[in-house]
Amino acid sequence: MIGVVIRKELLEVRRSPILLLSMASLPATVVAVPIALLAWLVRAAPEQALLFVQDVYGVRESAGVAAGIASVLARNWLPMFLVLPIFLAVLLAAQSIGGERERRTLEPLLATPVSTLSIVAGKSVAAMVPALAITWIAAALFCLGIDAVAGHMLLPDSAWLFGTLALSPLLALFGNATAVVVSSRVLDPRAAQNLAATTVLPLLALLVFQLAGRIALGPRFYFALAAGVAAADVALIAIAVRLFDREKLLTR
Template sequence: MLESIRPALVVARRELIDQMRDWRIMAPIAILTLIFPAIMNFAADRMVGFANRYGAGIVADRLIPFLLMVVGFFPISVSLVIALESFAGEKERGSIEPLLTSPLKDWHLYLGKLAAVMIPPLVAAYVGIAVYLVGVYRELGWTAEPSLLIQIIVLTFVQALVMVSGAVVVSTQTTSVRAANLLASFIIIPMAFLMQAESMVMFWGEYDALWWTVLGLVFIAALLVRTGIGHFNREELLGRELDVLNLRWMKDVFVDQFRGQARGVGGWYRTQLWKTLREARTGLLLMALMFVGAFGVGAYLTQMFPIPPGLLRVDNLRLEGLEGFEEIDLFSVKGIPVIWFQNMRAIVLGTLLGLFSYGVLGILLVLTPFVIIGYFGVVLAGSGLPLWEFFAAFVLPHGIFEIPAILLAGSAILRMGARLAAPAFGESITEGVIRSFADWAKIVFGSVIPLLLAAAAMESLVTPRVALWLLTR
């Protein structure tokens, strides 16, 4: 084992020594390790005193752990800069080529560099945390709960891993540090949002929620590492020489993937769409499983968030709940475009979210209605409406079209994420995104839009009547 990773350790050692000799890296790390925690100690002392003076003890209680998290985060933010320098910089200076001609495996180089760019900021973060803890203990007598300390240590590590693995992905797509820095906003902005969310958690005081953050970050880091390894290879690193925006090439790639050799709409359906749907069958299967899972989650949520007894009475629903629905525009022809537009908006939003999260957020969005259906199905079942009747009345008439549409759209979003995480040989991220977007467009234009139109018609015109008939028979 050690023998197999020895080359990676050699690479890491060289990089570490190199960093130690670079004052531009060492100076900020030293400041963030020794001076910044002291400033945070001072801030904690003053703010706790201030908060207590005005009876805001809870703010004071939450402030110290919050600053503990901040002290850990600041030094690891340097890891992003070091990573961009290490990966994109070495590519730009051409010093990576002799390494690529050596017997090093791609993953040796990746792992060695990953370790080297993470170690100094992490050591700095942990030393900073220690300095801060000693300071707050001496000045305020505060000690961290071991569980909180472990959470912060783990959180700091996975945040660094996410930033560095994200930086590698960015670096593989550029030929200069400048370009990599520009693309780094794709890492900085989400991390800024994450920090805000974590700050809310810290002031909320529900520290267990941090484990969910850690879990989510581990998942994202795993996908980023997978993408990084997929793209951090000799072919990609030296095969690309320019960062040129080539719109014509992008259009050609899209058209090639979307239209292929098809002639006419019929031919396109028979060859292109069918081929893409066949390729998407694993995604469809996964979506179907998640679909069932979403119902399960909905059912489970009824225990966590129960509806007070008596609030929802099935008898009322049976007798008067649906009366006068014909008066509502939504349940007439006018409702068809409204419902269709709403569903399409969800699909497009899911796609956009999926683009930035390997499909994860997009899938969560499109599955949300199924969680809600699962929730209400079980709630109504508990109130006396059999589950089959609920489905037959409220879901199935339009669901016959809508559920396949959502499964198809979800599988297209999943495929986009999968293609990013596991690129085809010799395919850049840009090409992968364009081709998977073309596949998405094929599925959406060829099947999802027509299915959603049919579903909207059914939902406006048929479902309410079926529901009325079933509930009042």
């Protein structure tokens, strides 16, 4: 039954150009803007840019201006790619579950013999697969772009590999489970989406502090984050399955 739900959910996503556009716009920005900025800085103001990264980040890059700035981006831009799986999963999951109520498809869906666990799992997988696929494609493009501008292979390093391959799935699950929990309590899918999306704020704050040179997130932080998110995932899934009760959903 999970397969039936997943297939239908993915078909709906494919048929929604606005949703696809909104899903593609953030990753495109996250990839294109820093690389374009990097390329522009290297040409327009190379000395000032190098001085800036030396002052703020203490970078001493012997391979040149482009490599110096690229290494800063490579080191500091990873949190943005950790925001993506959460944000994209929330975007899809809040629509798919809250949308059922809004389109009044919830009652006929719950009237079938399919279990609530299958519905939650099917919708979750259908939200996480595109979120992860887009994140991985965006990360690969970013790595290629940075390497091209730097002139040698900077990315992916071990932090990027761990972040995108291990941490991203955990974060996508976190975003999805949060959206399921929120949309089982909040009637309006857009409100549920906005509320669930606020979970990216701590990561964005870390990104801002790191870009400002105030903190430097290292492997220990990413391991700790992975452990914390995994624990939160288990708790959120348990809550989501308990909240996804036929009667409670129909009477809210």
